[in-house]
Amino acid sequence: MAVSGNYSIDYQRDTLLTMSLQLAGQLESGQSAPVEDLEMAARFMNAELATIQAEGVVLRTIERTTQSITVADGAEYTLSASTLDVEPGPNGQAGVVKPSGGTDSVVTLMSRAEYLDIPDKTVSGRPTRVYVERGSSVKLVFWPKPDATYTFTYSRVRLLSDMDSGSVTLDLVRKWMQAVTFAVASQVALAKSMPVALADYLRSEAERLKAICRADDVQRGRVRFRLAHSGRRW
Numbered sequence: 001m002a003v004s005g006n007y008s009i010d011y012q013r014d015t016l017l018t019m020s021l022q023l024a025g026q027l028e029s030g031q032s033a034p035v036e037d038l039e040m041a042a043r044f045m046n047a048e049l050a051t052i053q054a055e056g057v058v059l060r061t062i063e064r065t066t067q068s069i070t071v072a073d074g075a076e077y078t079l080s081a082s083t084l085d086v087e088p089g090p091n092g093q094a095g096v097v098k099p100s101g102g103t104d105s106v107v108t109l110m111s112r113a114e115y116l117d118i119p120d121k122t123v124s125g126r127p128t129r130v131y132v133e134r135g136s137s138v139k140l141v142f143w144p145k146p147d148a149t150y151t152f153t154y155s156r157v158r159l160l161s162d163m164d165s166g167s168v169t170l171d172l173v174r175k176w177m178q179a180v181t182f183a184v185a186s187q188v189a190l191a192k193s194m195p196v197a198l199a200d201y202l203r204s205e206a207e208r209l210k211a212i213c214r215a216d217d218v219q220r221g222r223v224r225f226r227l228a229h230s231g232r233r234w
Contacts (some may be wrong), residue, residue, distance in 0.1 A: 010170075010177075011169065011177060012166065012167050012169055013163045013166050013168050013169070013170075014033070014166035014167070016045070016170070016177060016180065017033065017045065017184065018038075019181050020041055020044075020045075020181050020185040020188055021033050021041060023182065024192060024194060024198070024202065025192075025198065026188060026192055037188075038166070040188070040191060041184055041187075041188055042164075044184045044188065045184050046162055046164075048180060048183045048184055049160050049171075049180070050160075052160075052172075052210065053084070053159070055210075055214075057085075057087065057157050058160065058172065058217060059217045060171070060172060061159070062157055063155065063156055064155050065153075065154065065155075066152060066153050067079070068149065068151060069097070069127065069142060069146045069149070069150045069151075069152055070149045070150075071146055071149070073146075074145060074146075075141055075142045075143065075145040075146070076141050077139065077140045078138070079137065079140065082158045082159050083137075083138045083156050083157070083158055083159075084156075084157045085132070085134065085138065085156070086154055086155070086157070087155040087156065087157050088109055091108075092108050092109045093107070093109070094107045094108060094109045094154055095130075095152055095153050095154030095155070096152070096153050097127050097151065099149065099150050100148075100149060104153075105126060105128070106128075107127055107129060107130050107142070107152065107154075108128065108129050108130075109129070109130060109132065110129045110131050110143075112133070114129075114131070115131040115141060121143065123144040123145065124145045124146065124147040125145075125147050126146075126148075126150070127144060127145075127146055129143050130142050130143070175212075175213050175216065176213050178209050179206055179210045179212075182202050182203075183202075183203070183210070186200075186202035186206055
């Protein structure tokens with residue numbers, strides 16, 4: 001028996017939405033989904049994706065990137081509109097700065113209160129700390145102010161891409177497809193006045209699948225287990 005050599009199944013948006021409508025009891029096998037129902041389900045899908053990201057960082061959305069910091073631009077830098085946050089490293093590290101032809105040095109995160117407590121914010125030098133200001137946009141505020149041109153390398157958390165076309169695929173690894181499909185189906189069931197028991201089942205299944213995906217959505221490193229005991233003879 002031949003095993004397929006393909007690994008490319010990644011359903012497009014409208015295929016996932018059709019599956020959601022079927023789960024919600026709105027479509028029979030072989031039927032095409034009305035355009036109005038697809039548009040409604042697409043709105044639910046984008047709302048669900050926003051909620052998934054609000055529940056915690058999705059590993060796929062963490063990207064290593066750089067920001068040029070210069071004397072002319074000062075201490076504050078507004079990041080791109082697709083940036084949700086800065087992912088902290090170990091021991092509160094925000095990233096590293098490197099001057100032209102120099103070596104990396106660590107920049108640590110500081111809170112708003114810590115930044116406000118700095119008595120002299122005009123001090124210049126190689127930045128060693130940064131305050132991540134989260135407002136309508138995400139802004140980096142460095143201290144000391146840069147005394148030269150540096151490259152700041154950090155990990156940003158970006159927003160998930162919108163499902164704004166029927167031919168796009170989820171901005172998530174494939175394991176999330178079923179969880180999102182069930183979540184959208186639960187919303188459709190409520191919108192279509194289907195039995196509450198059906199909507200509740202679809203939602204509970206979506207949450208179960210999301211929990212599985214979340215548990216697997218972590219960085220993996222080497223793990224070592226060590227037995228500890230109180231010195232008894234066994």
